[in-house]
Amino acid sequence: MNTQEALFNYILRLGDNGLILSQRLSEWTSKGPFLEEDLALTNIALDIMGQANSLLDYAAKIEAKGRTADALAFFRNEREFFNTLLVEQPNGDYAQTMVRQCMIDNFEILFYGALSKSKDETLAAIAAKSVKEITYHVRHSSSWIDRFGNGTEESHARAQRALNEFWRFSDEFFEMNEVDMVLLKEGIAVDLAVLKPVWKKNTETIFAKANLKLPETTFMQTGSRKGVHTEHLGYILAEMQHLPRMHPTAKW
Amino acid sequence: MSKDSQGPLWEVFVQKKAGQPFVHCGSLHAYDKEMALQNARDLYTRRSEGMALWVVPAAAIVASSPEDIGPFFDPSNEKVYRHPTFYLIPEGVKYI
Numbered sequence: 001m002n003t004q005e006a007l008f009n010y011i012l013r014l015g016d017n018g019l020i021l022s023q024r025l026s027e028w029t030s031k032g033p034f035l036e037e038d039l040a041l042t043n044i045a046l047d048i049m050g051q052a053n054s055l056l057d058y059a060a061k062i063e064a065k066g067r068t069a070d071a072l073a074f075f076r077n078e079r080e081f082f083n084t085l086l087v088e089q090p091n092g093d094y095a096q097t098m099v100r101q102c103m104i105d106n107f108e109i110l111f112y113g114a115l116s117k118s119k120d121e122t123l124a125a126i127a128a129k130s131v132k133e134i135t136y137h138v139r140h141s142s143s144w145i146d147r148f149g150n151g152t153e154e155s156h157a158r159a160q161r162a163l164n165e166f167w168r169f170s171d172e173f174f175e176m177n178e179v180d181m182v183l184l185k186e187g188i189a190v191d192l193a194v195l196k197p198v199w200k201k202n203t204e205t206i207f208a209k210a211n212l213k214l215p216e217t218t219f220m221q222t223g224s225r226k227g228v229h230t231e232h233l234g235y236i237l238a239e240m241q242h243l244p245r246m247h248p249t250a251k252w
Numbered sequence: 253m254s255k256d257s258q259g260p261l262w263e264v265f266v267q268k269k270a271g272q273p274f275v276h277c278g279s280l281h282a283y284d285k286e287m288a289l290q291n292a293r294d295l296y297t298r299r300s301e302g303m304a305l306w307v308v309p310a311a312a313i314v315a316s317s318p319e320d321i322g323p324f325f326d327p328s329n330e331k332v333y334r335h336p337t338f339y340l341i342p343e344g345v346k347y348i
Contacts, residue, residue, distance in 0.1 A: 034258055036280050036291035043294050136293075143286055 004062060006182040007120070009082060010189060011059040012072070013225075016083035018052030019073055020233070021045075021104065023240050024091060033094055040140060041097075047133040054126045074244040078234055079227040086169035088232045095148045095158035100166055102141040106202050107173045109134045110195045119187035142206050149210020156211065163207065164215045171220035173199070179225075259283040261310040264292045266302035274306050282307075 025045035032038025056069035086104060091097045112134060115127035148159035174192040183189035207214060223229065244250070258281035265274035277296050282288035288307040297305070316324055328334065 034281065036282065036295060040291065040294040043298065140290060143290070 001178060001182060003182060003186060003188075004064075006179045007188065008059055008062045009179045010183055011055055011062060011123070013082040013084075015052050015055035015059055015069075015072070016081045017087050017104075018048045018055060020081070020083045020236060021087040022049040022052060023236055024087065024089075025097075025101075027091055028097065037094075044101075044137055044140065047137070051126065051130045051133070054129075058122050058126070070244070074241045075248075078229055078237060081229065081233065081237075082224060082227060083229075083233075084169065084172050084224050085221055085230050086166060086172065088230055088236055089166060089169065090232060092162065093158055094144075095155060096162035096165070098141050098144040098148065099159055099162035101137070102145050102206065103166060103170060103203060105134060105138045105141050106206070107195070107199055109138050110199055110202075111173075111190055111192075114190040114195065118190070123188065145206055145210045145212070149207070149212045159210070160212055163212055167215045168217060168219055168221050170203075172222055172224060175222065175225055177225050259287075262288045262292070262307045263310050263313060264296050265306040265308070266296055267304040267306075268302045270303065274304070277301065279310065280307075 022045045025041055025048065028038065028041050028045075030038065032041055052073075053069060056072050060067045060069050060072055086100060089100060091100075109131065112127040112130045116124050116131060118124045118127065145159065148155040150156075174196040176192050180189050180192070184191060204214060221230075260281065260283070261279055262282055263279050264277055266277045267274045280288065280291045280295055282291050285307070289305060292305050292307050
């Protein structure tokens with residue numbers, strides 16, 4: 001594949017992660033555990049949506065087929081999405097949402113830190129801006145993990161259950177295929193193999209501080225690099241896309 | 253009525269720019285210092301209100317009561333000699 005095709009796919013991965021995760025976090029709107037936290041999480045969802053917006057705008061430009069970010073967001077089907085499987089997992093209770101978020105935030109801080117040195121100037125700029133926001137997200141989710149793990153028996157049990165459930169989606173963050181190889185040669189992509197041990201160590205430290213044990217399972221879920229998703233993505237897209245699809249020419 | 257389980261009340265102060273006074277902008281509930289600071293950032297700095305935050309447990313604040321207005325504050329109204337109105341401040345100096 002050529003650089004343009006690889007770059008389009010690469011940016012879609014990043015934009016789709018933001019889009020789907022933001023959609024999931026928005027499900028907490030007005031349902032947060034208390035007022036301040038409701039605002040905190042929806043602010044985080046907005047930050048992530050902002051990143052997704054910039055990325056999908058850029059993806060549309062790279063594709064050069066006249067599609068807009070909106071067209072990419074609302075008129076693609078499941079198999080054309082390249083977000084990781086973890087972002088589409090259900091919110092569950094607040095411990096579950098925070099465990100998922102902690103795993104993702106700790107990956108993104110490393111990933112966007114590295115991407116801000118990309119030879120692609122647009123990606124580097126988006127990454128540099130995102131790092132500031134993600135630094136705050138890491139702080140937020142890590143302190144919740146601490147509270148849940150070191151809180152009550154119930155909070156600990158819920159957090160541990162979520163960690164056991166989601167651990168099998170962690171390897172997927174670091175999968176590389178032909179897209180990465182093409183872009184690594186150009187100095188555009190991030191070498192995920194380098195990030196993996198750092199992420200492992202950082203998450204181990206955070207969860208250990210919360211007295212949460214990393215599961216011993218070695219089975220890892222996979223598929224999103226090929227557009228193969230879990231059963232959840234269909235429902236997320238149905239809710240997210242049905243309005244623009246019902247009224248495709250509406251403007252607001 | 254159920255017991256309030258939102259945690260203690262904190263008052264939030266925002267400083268717009270370095271060197272300027274911290275201004276009271278609202279309150280929030282939180283269980284500890286770190287959460288209070290993060291919640292203050294999420295609630296009260298959404299629109300670039302400032303560059304620094306203070307959060308203070310409301311219980312730590314000692315306030316004057318309305319009955320005090322007479323003895324505390326009225327006497328200074330008639331003491332014009334205490335106000336620095338006889339100095340000319342150069343133009344462009346906003347914060348002295």
